[in-house]
Amino acid sequence: MKITTLMLSSAVALATLAGQAAQAKDWKTVTITLEGAYAPWNMTNADGTLGGFEPELAKVLCERAKVECKLVASDWDGMIPALNAGKFDIIMDALSITDERKQVIDFTIPYAATPAAFAVAKDSPLANAAGTGKTITMTPGQTGVAEIDALKTAFKGKTIGIQAATVYAKFVYDNFADIATIREYKTGADRDLDLQNGRIDLGFDDAVYFETAFEAANGALGFSGPQIAGPIWGVGEGLGVRKADTDLRDMFSKAIKSALDDGTVKTLSMKWFKTDVSPK
């Protein structure tokens, strides 16, 4: 009798414990991961701290969501699986909100929307391809765009470098795999170095990222072809969260909305990008 009671009560205690663990957390501290190597979105400072547009925006968002935030750097490839494994709670790394990614993780509303473009060495024969300086709008899966077809002719047989597992990688594979060789890199900076050294002919990435990379390259690199904007990159860049954490998603969506409404995002954007990246 006694033993049965003991067993019963411990079973109840265990069930309660398990029930508590499965309940939603009451988010006091939130761990946010960034790459720390994608200036000016986010970068590693000489003292080892993280700086740039996103770390500063994160500070504002966490204050407004009334949570303590911890920023940790981790590699871009493997970030989404690591989020789902529970290594951190939020991805803030210029992560485009796309339908493919929505199948595995959830997103807040976007805090930025930026175009993408090709980069080349300034002295390359590919510099200033048709459409340079223009901005075109594309939708997902759109084909038969005159500007893209012109680039396909211009870039035939060339090598294009992309950062692996990005929306830009998918775009290049979808549109240029049949005419060019594609090379994947772990980080954007590695690709830029190869572009500068001439190992590859072209790079494709976020345009505001490239602006900063061009500065660092002392003018050795420049854009070629039009800037590509629009729904092809999803609705913009948002915070990635686990699907189960809807409360966390809503807290940060609210914080982003207020930072967009009062112009905080615009101010930070002008500081880091010299242009307004707030989603229109």
Added chain:
Amino acid sequence: MSTLQLLGFGSTGWGALLLVATLLTLAVTATALAIGAVLGTMVAAAKLSGNRLLWVLGHAYTTVFRGVPELLIIYLIYFGGSSALTSIGKAFGYEGFLGLPPFAAGAFAVGIISGAYQAEVYRGAYLAIAKGELEAASAIGMSARLRFRRIVMPQVLRLAIPGLGNVWQLSLKDSALISVTGLAELMRTSQVAAGSTRQYFLFFIAGGCLYLILTSLSDQVFNRAERRANRSMPSAAMGKA
């Protein structure tokens, strides 16, 4: 920005971060060596025990961990280990993420490999002890334990020092592979600095120099230890000179 500024200790210099990273490399290697010493001693004892089963186990350990790439072991322990721990946690009703921190996982991975090499070093050192000394110790009535403490242990340590110096250098270089776990040791910090400043040449050379400083300084430590251990062994000392 000048080279001196980039490597210096000012607000734009990476010097302080590189120095911390060098110390972290040293700490992770020393921890790995200690873990390896425990594992290595056990494996060497197993291989020398004369017990068939223990010999097979010890032999399997040294064969596997000397024959599999270090990077694979690190991936296995850091990534594989955390998913194993998390699923064990789930079975007990804990929903969060469980995993070894990068330092522990890295030191453990390098320690396991270091243990395989250290086992061979200890085994070789034991076999180098003159048979007659062991027989003499038994003949005057020393128990196995006393014989181990007075005759075997001091000589194994003395004879193992040069081999341990090699294992230390191996582990020091293996520790660079831990950078894949995100631990900000010397390799990763050099990479981050190179990527952030786009001064690849400068920071990889700087990282290389710091590794060389670590290896040559530790070489001196092991040389000194060897000379000290051999101070009562004129023939061995002469061989060194």
